Amino acid sequence: xxxxxxxxxxxxxxxxxxxxxxxxxxxxxxxxxxxxxxxxxxxxxxxxxxxxxxxxxxxxxxxxxxxxxxxxxxxxxxxxxxxxxxxxxxxxxxxxxxxxxxxxxxxxxxxxxxxx
Amino acid sequence: xxxxxxxxxxxxxxxxxxxxxxxxxxxxxxxxxxxxxxxxxxxxxxxxxxxxxxxxxxxxxxxxxxxxxxxxxxxxxxxxxxxxxxxxxxxxxxxxxxxxxxxxxxxxxxxxxxxxxxxxxxxxxxxxxxxxxxxxxxxxxxxxxxxxxxxxxxxxxxxxxxxxxxxxxxxxxxxxxxxxxxxxxxxxxxxxxxxxxxxxxxxxxxxxxxxxxxxxxxxxxxxxxxxxxxxxxxxxxxxxxxxxxxxxxxxxxxxxxxxxxxxxxxxxxxxxxxxxxxxxxxxxxxxxxxxxxxxxxxxxxxxxxxxxxxxxxxxxxxxxxxxxxxxxxxxxxxxxxxxxxxxxxxxxxxxxxxxxxxxxxxxxxxxxxxxxxxxxxxxxxxxxxxxxxxxxxxxxxxxxxxxxxxxxxxxxxxxxxxx
Numbered sequence: 001x002x003x004x005x006x007x008x009x010x011x012x013x014x015x016x017x018x019x020x021x022x023x024x025x026x027x028x029x030x031x032x033x034x035x036x037x038x039x040x041x042x043x044x045x046x047x048x049x050x051x052x053x054x055x056x057x058x059x060x061x062x063x064x065x066x067x068x069x070x071x072x073x074x075x076x077x078x079x080x081x082x083x084x085x086x087x088x089x090x091x092x093x094x095x096x097x098x099x100x101x102x103x104x105x106x107x108x109x110x111x112x113x114x115x116x
Numbered sequence: 117x118x119x120x121x122x123x124x125x126x127x128x129x130x131x132x133x134x135x136x137x138x139x140x141x142x143x144x145x146x147x148x149x150x151x152x153x154x155x156x157x158x159x160x161x162x163x164x165x166x167x168x169x170x171x172x173x174x175x176x177x178x179x180x181x182x183x184x185x186x187x188x189x190x191x192x193x194x195x196x197x198x199x200x201x202x203x204x205x206x207x208x209x210x211x212x213x214x215x216x217x218x219x220x221x222x223x224x225x226x227x228x229x230x231x232x233x234x235x236x237x238x239x240x241x242x243x244x245x246x247x248x249x250x251x252x253x254x255x256x257x258x259x260x261x262x263x264x265x266x267x268x269x270x271x272x273x274x275x276x277x278x279x280x281x282x283x284x285x286x287x288x289x290x291x292x293x294x295x296x297x298x299x300x301x302x303x304x305x306x307x308x309x310x311x312x313x314x315x316x317x318x319x320x321x322x323x324x325x326x327x328x329x330x331x332x333x334x335x336x337x338x339x340x341x342x343x344x345x346x347x348x349x350x351x352x353x354x355x356x357x358x359x360x361x362x363x364x365x366x367x368x369x370x371x372x373x374x375x376x377x378x379x380x381x382x383x384x385x386x387x388x389x390x391x392x393x394x395x396x397x398x399x400x401x402x403x404x405x406x407x408x409x410x411x412x413x414x415x416x417x418x419x420x421x422x423x424x425x426x427x428x429x430x431x432x433x434x435x436x437x438x439x440x441x442x443x444x445x446x447x448x449x450x451x452x453x454x455x456x457x458x459x460x461x462x463x464x465x466x467x468x469x470x471x472x473x474x475x476x477x478x479x480x481x482x483x484x485x486x487x488x489x490x491x492x493x494x495x496x497x498x499x500x501x502x503x504x505x506x507x508x509x510x511x512x513x514x515x516x517x518x519x520x521x522x523x524x525x526x527x528x529x530x531x532x533x534x535x
Binding site for chain 1: 124125127128129131132135173174176227331334337338339340341345346368391392395
């Protein structure tokens with residue numbers, strides 16, 4: 001099964017070098033293990049936009065924003081056995097955040113791909 | 117969480133840790149089959165304790181500590197060269213006191229050890245079937261039951277196969293060896309063959325419809341990716357990975373809603389997985405950079421790449437495919453490759469030239485019971501307007517097809533009116 005992970009920090013603060021290194025190590029392991037198919041870093045949500053439909057009305061929520069332009073958060077695509085394995089990986093990934101950047105808060109959303 | 121949920125969570129965590137466990141223990145014990153036994157014991161220990169204590173915060177460290185403790189017991193029990201090993205044991209105990217060794221574990225370069233593991237599981241001394249079972253068990257962490265379900269065989273059969281294979285390795289002194297540099301490429305072919313066997317078992321799904329069969333494709337792909345990362349200079353490892361990624365990219369398009377197979381040229385190409393195609397093309401590019409474009413797997417990948425890169429069936433570069441098949445046929449003499457070449461020639465040059473090749477295969481013993489020869493001939497005859505002969509060929513093919521859905525497809529073709 002394929003899963004999309006979307007990591008969104010609660011606060012737009014740049015990751016510490018220590019955290020970045022730990023995450024890279026983990027990513028390298030997952031690439032070598034054949035689990036991670038693709039990944040990328042994302043700019044803060046405030047540099048993007050949200051296009052929504054509510055009550056039949058279409059709205060675009062967009063800047064201007066005055067926030068730091070550091071990369072925060074990212075996405076990754078994994079191929080794994082099942083949801084349990086996907087959750088275990090996300091827990092491991094978030095534990096790395098807790099160990100290497102105390103005070104970091106945020107979410108790692110795990111979404112399963114549709115299809116075979 | 118129900119007991120079943122906890123069990124699945126434990127299995128998931130264990131599967132993540134299993135490669136690191138087995139490689140660390142192999143290095144400690146210098147015995148891969150024994151290391152595999154002990155990682156299974158660590159799993160059993162987790163199944164026994166975690167439902168009571170909850171999953172530990174650092175489950176990897178817990179499993180590693182448990183497995184290492186058992187390995188230490190083994191070393192002590194063996195009482196090998198008392199003094200020297202006691203020193204090793206003492207070092208290890210100190211190591212363990214320094215737990216949790218999460219960072220150390222992350223730092224561990226398990227590449228060489230993993231390569232040793234793969235080469236052991238796929239040793240040419242073992243039968244292909246034994247190699248496949250052992251690889252799924254030792255490299256992918258599948259349980260005996262899962263392997264049995266995937267291969268549609270009784271669990272006892274797979275269990276025996278694994279036990280016997282491990283015994284063979286231990287008795288022949290091959291429990292812990294790494295091929296020498298010069299041997300690497302040669303030994304690798306024995307590994308690639310097994311990986312491809314596992315992939316095809318899942319991909320062709322000639323029998324059964326269990327979900328674990330596509331899972332076999334995923335496991336084969338995963339071993340393929342592992343191999344290219346730990347043996348990055350072997351062009352055929354990249355070639356095989358390219359072939360598997362490119363073939364797997366069509367999975368969603370291969371059957372319709374009712375499960376009927378859809379032929380490649382009629383598939384909805386929007387359903388082809390572009391991420392996987394991109395990965396396949398990258399792997400093929402790497403094989404070519406390593407001067408492996410003419411390899412057995414790389415050539416087959418190049419053929420599939422021609423399809424993957426055509427945005428419609430009409431845009432397929434058939435002359436190139438036909439040329440690649442000629443290269444492949446020169447490399448490996450196989451009536452099945454010849455038959456595929458006939459199809460490509462038919463598309464590139466027309467049905468007449470193709471029928472000459474297909475007819476030359478009529479007496480091949482290997483194709484006597486192979487339904488695709490009749491299927492290809494039927495198609496060529498149909499295009500040439502020789503409808504009575506086409507119908508006879510399709511009907512003969514339908515009688516040989518093992519899969520119900522394929523039989524139906526061939527019968528439909530036999531009933532097709534002249535165009």
